[in-house]
Amino acid sequence: MTITSPETETHALTSELVSDPVRGYMELRRRAPLVRVTLPDIETPVWLITGQQDAKAVLSDTRFVRDQGKVPGLAEDGPSIAEQMIEAYGLPAEYRDYLGIMVLADGPEHTRLRNLVTKSFTARRINALRPRLERITKELLAPLAARGQAELLEDVGYPLASTVICALIGIDESDVPQMRTWIREYASGDIDLVIPALRNMVEHSKDLIARRTARPADDLVSGWITSGKNDPEGLTETEMVALILLLINTGITPPALFIASSVLALLDHPEQLAHLRAEPELLASAVPELLRFTSPVPMGAPLYATQDLEFAGMPVKKGEAVTSALLAANFDPDAYQAPESLDITRDLGRGVGHVAFGHSAHYCIGAALARLEAEVVLDQLLIRHPHLTLGVAREELEYFDLPGEGRHLRGLPVAF
Template sequence: MSEQAINLTSKLVSTPGEYASLREQAPLVRVILPGTETPTWLITRYEDAKVVLADSRFVRDSNKLSDQGGPSIADQMVTAYDLPDEFRNYFGVLVLSDGEEHARMRSVITRAFTANRIHALRPRLEQLTHDLYKTLSDRGEADLIGELANPLAVAALCELVGIEEADRPKISDYIESIHSGDPTQAVPILTGMVDRCKELIAQRRSEPADDLISTLTRVSDEEGSIGETEIIAILFLLINTGIIPPTRFIADATVALLDHPEQVERLRAEPDLMSTTAVPELLRFTSSVPLGAQLYATEDLELFGVPVKRGEAVTTSLMAVNHDPAEYFEPHKLDLTRELGRGDGHMAFGHGPHYCIGAVLARLLGEVILKQLFVKHEGPSLAVDRDNLQYQDVAGDGLFLLNLPVTFR
């Protein structure tokens, strides 16, 4: 801790080229993330990230290391938002669990949130994308985030989960309220969402359907491995993580393609690239979730020659590792024909036990929506100057596009 921590800016966190000097300094660099006060060790190298993200000596919840106990993150959220006590049970599933508990819950979710079920959604998602694109293009202009990417991400997740169409505006309101940071908006919507989840569970228990809620309810009834509280927690986890990150990726990928018209021409000449190398490369290039979750050392240890004390935080810059020149040739170049190797070949979805459970859905959304925009049509144009795009500064995370105004040709 004696080492002076470097204060990072939100722009640096979100810009791959800014990490070069940090990567050259050391395997771990002591930094203070924008909007935060506590120093953390930052990983910027691809191979180092693979090691740490799979290391069981690190945990997600720092409160597990407190000798004094103290309130958990769930406790802090309930207190801050003045929520009923039952809400302590709805936060932290998967995100803050580790080891056997994490493996148990992840196993339950993956049995319901299967790749086959997600891929079966493709025809429906293609039709929704076609219809919404036509409406917006006929009008001539749109906010690509608020009027295309976000509604389609909401629709896709709700179709899989089993949230009825009439309830979907509530999902959008919930996401908006959570990110507003205004408890007066979030609390009534949050409590209403919990009540509605309970109603849906009861409905699926009496009238099962081909959706995730029905599968989770069946597992609960037949095996007793999860209860209603955990089902609700899982639903909130999927809603929180299955809409915003894919929406951000669609927006960032669109801007990246508009910045690289030669790559768009290549894509139109070889449309099959969209289902092979284009989407993985865009995921690598944009790294729309620039920072991984903080991990906390459970013991004093040494990482790549750097001493890390028990309780100290380590964070992976997914943006940096996805642009590591030791891993990628010309990493700052967008190349839709790039072969990324085994597995994903990138870390846009993380790595190890906490690998993003919605990765298959995010890839499907990216492929369908970007194909509609840039292969089936000529692609949109920015309705504002590139430098006038508006970004939101999220403490500890970086900069994210607020909206994406475009026109259609």
């Protein structure tokens, strides 16, 4: 569709467009800093941001909120974008209170929830996990290398990510494989799998909370329960279940997909892989560049304007939704030289250097853990196994679509 007026024309944000960081967003970026789009199965149009500076600015702008209900004086005008997305999945009403916590919270409420979670994600605690991550990865890879082949998502990405995040939460080791199955079904986009998986995870979480209430351990859930005793601001059971689901979902699927996408990106760029193998010390700079290049969470959550305002030189009315295409922002030619090129020596500048983990108050709590997992896996998988290749022809790789998020790898077969 040709956009003649960015204020009136609307684009359908298809999976093909969302998944193409260069050609897919190029025309939209040329038209205006903000363009009107619709997400799959969502009627309400939103303003889409494709520039990196604008994406950072909106995520730091207190005139925008995640919770539509906090827009002052906004007349009820149908469900929010998040509610429409939940409706599109066909999720039963009784489970909706468990979705969107912290991601859709603002201000003091968001700060309260975030502070309760970040205690288990300090830099010191995450760095202390490296020996354990290395051991788990070695144990996963040894039989695969002996067999000569593997499917990285099934055999490495999901097992590693789920083992680590479940241990932090307090999920028993014996229950991790089942939780991994449920989260994969939940992330599949297949409603016949999504609803039973969500129901099972909710019930398992309630049971975990009951067991940790009776017998606390050294884990996140026990900490919530202990700190919440006699505290009027302590977490409710519903909030704890919602946070467990959030951590399981964000701590397993995106890191697993990032590991697979990073390996594929390096196999697609053999000169960069050869450079990394020749200089393994570049791994620390390679992972941020791979995060920029793959952006495992390509789209940010909607934000709502709390007043009529001007943003990036364009008028936004009170109550209108704005969202950032994080993948597009990470390929913004105004922010990076030759962004379509993977360069493991790229200087990303001050700070993080990309928006793959979001920005400001909603910056991903598990960012340090995801980086560490990727460093360990890429080191042991690609550097220590110099002959690793794709196990199928490139065109035979399979993908699946998620509404508003584009295409994701269904699996990544490799040969040692």
